[in-house]
Amino acid sequence: MTWDWNFAIEVFPEIAGAIWLVIGITLGAYIVSLVFGLALTFARRSSFKPLALATYGFIEFVRSTPPLVQLFFVFFALPSIGISFDKYTAGILTLGIHYSTYLSEVYRSGIEAVPKGQWEAAKAMNFSKMQTWFKVILPQALPPVIPMMGNYLLVLFKETPILMAIGVGEFLQEAQLIGAANFKYLEPITIVGLLFLLLSYPSALLINKLEKRSKRGFRSTKKAVKEMNEFEELKG
Amino acid sequence: MMDVYVDIIPKILPGAIITIQLLVASSCLALVIAFIAGLGRVSRFAVVRSLTSVYVELFRGTSLLVQMFFIFFALPAFGFQFSPFLAGVTALGLNYGAYGSEIVRGAILAIPNGQTEASIALNMTRWQRMRLVILPQAIRMMLPGFGNTSIELLKGTSLVSLITLTDLTYKGLMVQNTNISYTFPVFIVLLIMYFVIALPLIFGVRKLEKNASKGVVKA
Incomplete structure (x- = not known):
């Protein structure tokens, strides 16, 4: 038994039909992780030490335990203490919170790269805390x-198949059902792999391009800072 | 309250042993593959370079779970029947080997050009240059990255429960199925056990990150 084109063409639309669900879940989880990740970043920088420490512990814990177990925890265990979600919300929240811990690290690296003079200048201009942060x-x-943020969107997208464990009908769940019904797994699972490649590879190329461009931008600001310093030296 | 946990922990401990076995076996496989593919990416032969980059893009561009299902459910169509453990190790090794190869490649490319030029000036062969000059410096740079990948790999091992291997997650689900009132404590115990297994890796990475930049030539 090897590759069967007719079967592959027959089941392709059934599997690819899950695309909007997958994209919806990915984007939903990404928005959760962007917002919650920023909240984690602020909480970790808080001057109230217990909050900063608790956030640090939370980030380390969530980052080093499997998202699959976290998914079971949210979907099966939380209802027993009175917090219950449907499977889509549970999936979006779990993936979103898991990757928010990664994004908070990304934000942190960005914030730490902002020169200290910017903070001092904002203070000198009598900006409020909110104004300093957001302006x-x-x-x-x-x-x-x-x-880097774009990279995590791709990583998140590739993590969506674990939602099949709680019965979300994404690509792999559909393929698994078709495979079990026909005792033919090769074609459906290969199609899932191809769909992932087809969607993630062009996005990866795009991100690469962005990365190159932003590096170029970064270098020119560095140059600008250097020139400014030289100017200051000449003046002083 | 405590007796619930006393009841659960012995039941899922055998799963923890499987998880650790998986972690060790697939880390070794991933490490070997990472070096082969990473060196392949910087090979002087275009064929080797393009073959290894196809491998890396293929495994980084699709999901670990999809790869695992492919190896476990789809490959038998060609006559390759894997046991769940072997399928798990192969999928984890190939997937994280692809990620690891990027670490290897990045570290080798980060070694300043002067090192290569100096070893050419000393009349070293290509192999001597790689073995005696480039790799000893590059491996120190790779270590923190490998540490992080091993934590990711530990998290990935939980997926083998979906191909019927009785790892930590699978054992936990079994306990939960036989006694529904254990649902909450079971998953708490699972999360904490994974965290405990990850702790030495986390501390290891922290230590390696501190040491990585010591005594290395800067570009």
Whole structure:
């Protein structure tokens, strides 16, 4: 028994039909991780030490335990203490919170790259904390890390098949059902692999391009800072 | 309250042993593949370079779970029947080997050109240059990356429960199935056990990151 084209063509639409569901879940989880990741970043920098420490512990714990077990925890265990979600919400929340811990690291690296003078200048201008963050720091911290953020969108997308474990009908779940019904797994699972390649490879190329461009941008700001310093030296 | 946990832990401990076996076996496989593919990516032969980059893109571009299902469910169509353990190790090794190869390649390319030029000036062969000059410096740079990948690999091992291997996650699900009132404590125990297994890796990475930059030539 080897590859059967007729069977492959017959089941392709059934599997590919899950594409909107997969994209919806990916985007939903990504939005959760972008927002929650920023919240984690702020909480970790908080001057209230217990909050900062608890956030640090939470990030380490969530980052080093399997998302599959976290998914079971959210979907099976939380209802027993009165918090229950349907399977789609559970999937979006689990993936979103899992990757928010990664994104908080990305934000942190961006924020730490903003020169200290920017903070001092904002203080000198009598900016409030909110103004400093949203008008000065974040607009400079985020653009250099956009490619890294894009990478995590792809990683998240590739993690969606684990949702089959709680019965979300994404690509792999559909393929598995078709395979079990026909005792033919080769074609459906190969199609799933191809769909993932087809969707993620062009996006990866795009991100690479972005990365190259942002590096170029970064280098020119570095040059600008250097020139400014030289100018200051000449003046002083 | 505590007796629930006393009841659960012995039941899922055998699963932890399978998980650790998987972690060790697939880490070794991934490490070997990472070096082969990573060196292949910087080979002087275009054929080797393109073959290895096809492998890397293929395994980085699709999901680990899809690869595992392919090896376990689809390959038998060609007559390759894998046991769940072997399928799990193969999928984890190939997937994280692809990620590891990027670490190997990045570290080799990060070694300053002067090192290569100096070893050419000393009349070293290609193999001597790689073995005596480039790799000893590059391996130190790879270590933190390998550490992080091993934590990712540990998390990936939980997926083998979906191809019927009785690892930690599978054992936990079994306990939960036989006694529904254990649902909450079972998953708490699972999460904590994975975290405990990950702890030495986390501390290892931290230590390696501190040591990585010591005594290495800067570009």
